[in-house]
Amino acid sequence: MKLNETQVKQTLNQMDAHVLPDSHPAVTQLTTMFGDHTFFLDKRGLNVLEPAETPETGMQSGEVLNLADWTDASLTSLTPHEPESTGTIVVFRETTH
Numbered sequence: 001m002k003l004n005e006t007q008v009k010q011t012l013n014q015m016d017a018h019v020l021p022d023s024h025p026a027v028t029q030l031t032t033m034f035g036d037h038t039f040f041l042d043k044r045g046l047n048v049l050e051p052a053e054t055p056e057t058g059m060q061s062g063e064v065l066n067l068a069d070w071t072d073a074s075l076t077s078l079t080p081h082e083p084e085s086t087g088t089i090v091v092f093r094e095t096t097h
Contacts, residue, residue: 001049001062003038007092011049014090015064017042033080034067044086045069046078052089064088 003011008019020027020039030039030046037048049062064086068078 001038001051002036003049003062007062008038010092011038011040011062011090015040015042015088017047040064043070043075046080047086048083049090050083059094060092062090062092064090 012019017040020030020041027039031037034048040047044066046068047064047066050065052061052063065083066086067083068080071077071079
């Protein structure tokens with residue numbers, strides 16, 4: 001799922017990660033491989049959010065899926081794999097301006 005700026009901020013408040021900006025050279029290749037997403041890097045590797053059902057809150061949310069793991073201790077190389085759930089759900093709260 002492609003997130004807007006507010007959703008990115010809310011996600012970063014709920015998980016320890018860094019967003020890969022759309023201007024990053026790797027985003028084009030990642031989009032080709034995994035689809036149109038907002039990409040996050042954390043200590044495990046490359047992650048995206050997919051829409052999640054949270055009927056108890058009635059709020060929009062996303063499940064964090066890991067798409068690739070770091071292959072080295074210096075966190076410079078990733079190995080892709082089938083999407084795996086991290087067990088993390090990010091809840092998006094509506095904001096009024």
